[in-house]
Amino acid sequence: MPGRVLLELEAFLPYRLSVLSNTVSQAIARIYEARFDLSVTEWRAMAVLGRYSGISAREVALRTAMDKVAVSRAVARLLDKGLIERDTAEHDRRQSVLQLSEAGWTIYDQVAPLALEHEQRLLDHLDAEEKQWLARILDKLWQVERSALES
Numbered sequence: 359m360p361g362r363v364l365l366e367l368e369a370f371l372p373y374r375l376s377v378l379s380n381t382v383s384q385a386i387a388r389i390y391e392a393r394f395d396l397s398v399t400e401w402r403a404m405a406v407l408g409r410y411s412g413i414s415a416r417e418v419a420l421r422t423a424m425d426k427v428a429v430s431r432a433v434a435r436l437l438d439k440g441l442i443e444r445d446t447a448e449h450d451r452r453q454s455v456l457q458l459s460e461a462g463w464t465i466y467d468q469v470a471p472l473a474l475e476h477e478q479r480l481l482d483h484l485d486a487e488e489k490q491w492l493a494r495i496l497d498k499l500w501q502v503e504r505s506a507l508e509s
Contacts, residue, residue, distance in 0.1 A: 386476045390469045395439075399424060399432040401469060404458060407442060408466045411457040414447070418456070441465060 367373045383398055390396045396404070402422045407413070410421065419429040433456065436442040441462035447453040458466055481489055 382476075382480065386473050389472055390465075394465050394469065396465070396469075397432065397435075399428050400436055400441075403429060403432045403436060404441065404462060404466055405470070405473075407456055407458050407462070408470065412445075412447075412455045414453055414455055436462070 387398045387401070390401050391398075402424065403418050406418050406421050410417070413421075415429055415433045416426065418424075418433070419426045422429070433442065437444060439461075440459055442456050443459045444454050444456055447455045484492065
């Protein structure tokens with residue numbers, strides 16, 4: 359088609375990263391969805407709260423780069439399931455903060471090792487130098503995109 363720029367999705371980096379991310383996420387999600395009735399968004403929120411307890415839903419959305427509405431819905435479902443608890447922030451009584459409940463920690467302690475095993479199976483296909491390069495490239499691309507968002 360003359361005058362048109364053809365976008366070859368299979369070679370387009372954002373598309374490839376998205377497809378890879380979705381494929382990897384869905385592989386592990388099948389396990390925790392079936393076993394624990396958790397969506398990808400719910401598990402990601404739990405994973406963030408397992409690492410950074412006592413943060414707001416807004417901070418969960420920022421750390422996961424997920425849509426605020428999707429995070430809000432996931433938080434509501436996790437609260438309903440009793441997997442997280444909401445409290446008032448000590449530094450600002452108007453702000454609420456979240457943390458995993460005991461039931462949430464019980465599930466986290468089962469899912470996190472499965473996720474790490476899955477990651478290791480993927481990384482086993484790379485040699486040490488490739489793993490270092492992958493980490494460097496991902497970090498660099500992350501910084502570029504964060505800088506563009508902040509501009």
